[in-house]
Amino acid sequence: MSRISVCQRTKFVAISFFCFLSFCSVSAQWQPQTVGTDASFRAVSAANPNVVWVGGTKGTYVRTADGGKTWQTGTVPDAQACDFRDVQAVDAQTAYLMSAGPAEKGQARIYKTTDGGQTWALQYQTQQAGIFFDSMDFWDKEHGIVVSDPVDGKWFILTTGNGGQTWQPVSPAVLPQMEPKEGAFAASGTSLVVQGKRNVWIASGMGQFGRVFRSTDRGNTWTVHNTPLPGGEFAGLCGMNFFSEKNGMVVAANYKEEKQPSPSVAITHDGGQTWQATTPINPPGLNEAIALLPGDRVLLVGPSGTILSADQGQTWQRLDTEGFHSVACAKGTCFAVGAKGKIAVQRFK
Numbered sequence: 001m002s003r004i005s006v007c008q009r010t011k012f013v014a015i016s017f018f019c020f021l022s023f024c025s026v027s028a029q030w031q032p033q034t035v036g037t038d039a040s041f042r043a044v045s046a047a048n049p050n051v052v053w054v055g056g057t058k059g060t061y062v063r064t065a066d067g068g069k070t071w072q073t074g075t076v077p078d079a080q081a082c083d084f085r086d087v088q089a090v091d092a093q094t095a096y097l098m099s100a101g102p103a104e105k106g107q108a109r110i111y112k113t114t115d116g117g118q119t120w121a122l123q124y125q126t127q128q129a130g131i132f133f134d135s136m137d138f139w140d141k142e143h144g145i146v147v148s149d150p151v152d153g154k155w156f157i158l159t160t161g162n163g164g165q166t167w168q169p170v171s172p173a174v175l176p177q178m179e180p181k182e183g184a185f186a187a188s189g190t191s192l193v194v195q196g197k198r199n200v201w202i203a204s205g206m207g208q209f210g211r212v213f214r215s216t217d218r219g220n221t222w223t224v225h226n227t228p229l230p231g232g233e234f235a236g237l238c239g240m241n242f243f244s245e246k247n248g249m250v251v252a253a254n255y256k257e258e259k260q261p262s263p264s265v266a267i268t269h270d271g272g273q274t275w276q277a278t279t280p281i282n283p284p285g286l287n288e289a290i291a292l293l294p295g296d297r298v299l300l301v302g303p304s305g306t307i308l309s310a311d312q313g314q315t316w317q318r319l320d321t322e323g324f325h326s327v328a329c330a331k332g333t334c335f336a337v338g339a340k341g342k343i344a345v346q347r348f349k
Contacts, residue, residue: 030344035062035071041337042325043189045089049333053095055084063117065092068345076120086136086189100186103131112164123164131156134184135192147192147202149183159219176224179207188289188326190239201272203250205236210252214272227266227275241290246271251287259284265313278313291329293348301327301336
């Protein structure tokens, strides 16, 4: 569940032989950035290759509007106890921050800035017992959705259609019943992702299997589907990405046994109704976030390092062992974030 911090988003097409050769020659060269904070980061969002927002502990946010040449670091007033586990970059001036943590302790909050971080408006806060926000995403600058750990056996979900001015709860009556202890991981800001104008998916853990909850109408109705990836007391789906309406990928982990060989990645070609496990990553390791690169290559990051696949997960290439928690890419420019103020940039061709 999200309270466990360690486990704490194209199309898939056939890759040509030429692309495969160039993929094999790739070597990771993450360029560390200096941002002037030791806050830990699990949230990053790229509006484009130049505009990137990051969220972290101690109420911290970081922003670049020039592709990482310069960085602005600050803290949201009266939010020093907040851990911003997700962020949504709209443009250089506008972004949303989601705070993960027990609502009973005042940590379930959503903030918005429209002036590049100079001021922040508290858009939503609750102290309802059991609420713990895990992930947030937006279809466009007005329409967004956020998910919390279950309350009374159902996800707690909020949606907005007016840029966060108001947030409305989704009725529990339209949500599938969850398994005992099932929940989401606030690992990388990608346990909930949206695509297109109306599609949204939520990835779960700690049930019998990792499961994916799916809505095609902005959260008004839902279905749920098993993946072949194992669940368990400390295991489940940590991150997810949908590259088109039909094609997506999930990563799973057991944070107690992160080096144990097991299926850890699955793909779908029908919008998340059915899932197939890919070839296991070797050597195994904990991965938490997924990004798409030019040439339909897939990038995975996590505490165990950076991994690439050019063939829908049939083969994997470990690029390095530099640990990160999340990644956001735009047109081949990738920004990865991790513990103790770690932000790095890499440009893939």
